[in-house]
Amino acid sequence: MDYRLEHAKRTNHVETYNFEKTHDIDQTLLEATKGGADVVIDCVGLDAKRTAMEKVETALMLQGGSLGAFNTAANVVRKFGTIQVIGVYGLKYNMFPFGHLFERNVQVKMGQAPVIHYMPELFRQIQTGKIDPTDIITHRLHISDAPRAYEIFDNKDESCIKVVLKP
Amino acid sequence: MKAVTYQGKKKVEVKEVGDAKLIKRDDMLVRVTSTAICGSDLHIYHGLIPGMYDDYVIGHEPMGIVEETGPDVTRVKKGDRVIIPFNVACGECFFCTNQMESQCDNANDAKDTGGYFGYSETYGGYMGGQAELLRVPFGNFVPFKVPEDAEVEDEKILFLSDILPTAYWGVDNAGVKPGDTVIILGCGPVGLLTQ
Known part of the structure; x- marks a missing residue:
């Protein structure tokens, strides 16, 4: 992970955060963006680190992989902000934060790019x-x-x- | 031809398989010169994509030289240098004519989604581009022809097949404006290009 973040810093001149080494990544990002980002682009998809429960559910085909990245996106986007999902997800998910997105007027866009x-x-x-x-x-x-x-x-x-x- | 094939979970094998062939009148064949591995190929590798079977040829980020064209292909000819996008698309349906070619109506009989190279029966059943030869349907719409006078090496333009336009579309489709604060989650190839 770190070598890729280093690469990002060096070539793209962006601020980087390692979610595994940040105590509360959602809170950290909220503070860094002063209340949430206008746009969050999820380039992770189902490959995010899975919780123990997600590991079990994914193995049983009850869950399409991890929802971790999307949940972070939902938590760090501002009200009326946009989440754009490029990372590929599995077909169905339990515990999708539907109401959380609705009550904060978050717009979610996603899909395979028309390249x-x-x-x-x-x-x-x-x-x-x-x-x-x-x-x-x-x-x-x-x-x-x-x-x-x-x-x-x-x-x-x-x-x-x-x-x-x-x- | 030599090709990278799926052989079950966490197992790919380079095998000698039957040469890709023209099937329809507007098909073309590409002799692949460079081809990349995509993060989504790892979903196949981990056995997460339904509709894969042993010996299925993987890969959707190729480029190369046109080897042969069907009689109805007018847009490219043998010897042209082409980049093949991961989208399989007819160029004529409502979606293709409205810049939504990733959801072409005529590229996937299995499901109401678009078709993609090397991505199982679920997404059209097209063989992939991690191979010496690739069959490309819809030869008058799918390939991007590299201008003959362009002196640019494969590596610079190979990612036009998927991850570069995918990253660009992400930013474009999200409606990012100057001055916006943007968080990119993920630092893989697409994340890095999006940043």
Whole structure:
């Protein structure tokens, strides 16, 4: 985790918080944003750290993975703010904070990105040097190394962020 | 052809499988030159995606060179350099013509959602791009053709296939305005690009 936060700080010049090392992450973020963010973008999805209960429920297929990241989003967005979910979630969840979102007029948007119509414009931005996404590539491997590539990426070994395979 | 295949939970295997082939008149084949592993491929890896079976070819962040085109493909030709987005989309339905191509009406017979490469029978049953060859349906809409005069290496433009536009759309769709305070949860590839 820390190496990725370091990367974020260095390349994106953002403030970072390690949720595992922050005593009360929701409260910390509320204070840092003076009462909540205008927009919270959830790039985590079901892979957030699961509670013991969620582990059991997910194994029994009663829960689509962790709801931890979304719950944090719900707690740190301001009233009338927007939560945008990009991280992928499972199909169904118990204990979804429905009323909590409703009573604070929070707008939730989500889904699979429609990427095709963004490609020409983003290609131009790369060509003119406005965007350079290559800094996240940490591993370049031959496709025959895929089993190892998946393992490294999954375990976050070797400070892995993104793997590119070459056939 | 060589391909990265699903073999049950936490097991992928690089195997020799049958070559990808043209099936429909507007299909094309791409010889893959670079292909990335996505965080959502780890959901497959962890056995969380229904509709996967052994030997299914994974991957939805590829680019390469057009190897062959069906008779109805006019937009690209053999030898063109292309980036293949993870969305499989027809380009003609209500959703595709209104910039909602991730929910194309004609890309997934299994369910009322869009279709995606390398993401199980549940999302259209398309084989994936972590392979030497990839069949791309809807050859007149899906591929992004890299301009011939563009001298830009694969690595710079590969992420146009998914994570870069996904991050960009997240910010755009959320309606972020100058001066807004934004919290990004997550520091994986998409989180980093969103920041």
